[in-house]
Amino acid sequence: MRKNILISAALSAMALAAVPAFAAGPGDNIKQGKSLGEAGYEWNKGDGEDAEALKAKPDLKNGRDVYEVCAACHLPEGWGLTDGTFPQLAGQHYKVIIKQLSDIRAKNRDNPTMYPFALPSQIGGPQSIADVAGYIQSLKMNPKPGLGDGKDLAHGEKLYKENCVRCHGEHGEGDNEKFYPRLEAQHYNYLLRQYQWIKEGKRRNANPDMVKQIQSFTDRDTKAVLDYVSRIKPPKDKVGKVGWKNPDFK
């Protein structure tokens, strides 16, 4: 009898020893890739959870349920905040959402505020990533995004056409197949923040070609081109009505 107790106690001790140490986090089992600046970094390598999520068939009903946690900041409509604190997600490309969400939870893109919400314990596995990406893509976009001061738009347009069109498209529509994000009608302050982080190398999952390309942009160039982008009107069928409330979250 006593022997049994000792054995079970010893087993419990082993079980406790198996509990991760203090520094370990709930997302530690997700494979972290290489970062911008590290040797061997390859943009959009696709060897993380994104690969699995991309194979999944999105279930928009579950996507709605997963999105509930996102809605606390990005709002039920996915419109974000016009001051740029939280970006507009609505209408973003399916594959872009999958890549960015996978990168954030694998700690390949730093976002301390969002990180815990992106974890499997909160939203589930790769299938859930696909589901929520499908749901987000289906949302109509914010008709009144946050804008810049509007004072230098001709300069911004010229820069955009010379530098950005090749990847982000004629009107900032991006490219789902190539994982290039839709930029049109994104909040100006959010664009500005991400652009600076990409330029400085702080956004660790950035495309090195873009990092290189924007180094010569002055502050004036930066503000002008992003102001121009934030003001591009997306196709009508992609934009919601002013004041629309998402009925999925009544």
Next chain:
Amino acid sequence: MPFDGSKNKLSAFGLALSVFVFPSLAAAADGKALYEDKGCTACHGEDAKTPLEKGYPKLAGQNADYMLQQLKDVKSGARKNGQIVDTMKPVIDELKDDEMKALTSYLASLKWDSQGAPPAKTLPGKALYLTKTCIACHGKEGMKPLMKTYPFLAGQDKTYLLTQMKDIGSKARANGLADSMQPVMHLVNDKEKAQIAEYLSLVK
């Protein structure tokens, strides 16, 4: 009293557990003794929920992981806002890692002061708490932190709450996971921060 075999088995099991499962605690640091001997009681109160003055936090029942992070950060100098360097750092500097663990485990084992019952009257701070994203991480009425490394807020000292909000916003407090909160602090002005602090302090 009739012989109660099951009770004996349980205490034998308990003994075995204490010896084999928690050898480090049994051998070394005693959190309760540390709390008293190191003078923590002087500022945070005998029961760890009756702080000496406004601006000091209640600790009883707070998340262990959160408190451990704070102790480590005070010791390393990463957390240096408010009076913490002058008042608390000299004490914490003497603590070894296992003592910090024992201390925070003991404090976490105590009962948190608030049950999470909303204040009787409707306060403007509650609407702010719900709409300015506080609830997303700290949970309903400040009682359900999303992570063990995030603190309970319900019933916390009002002045302490306000100071921390301001300090995290200004980056005067930038240790631990403060960087997850800093980017949203501009969503509320100082008056609104005070309203949120008032509401949270009154959650019963």
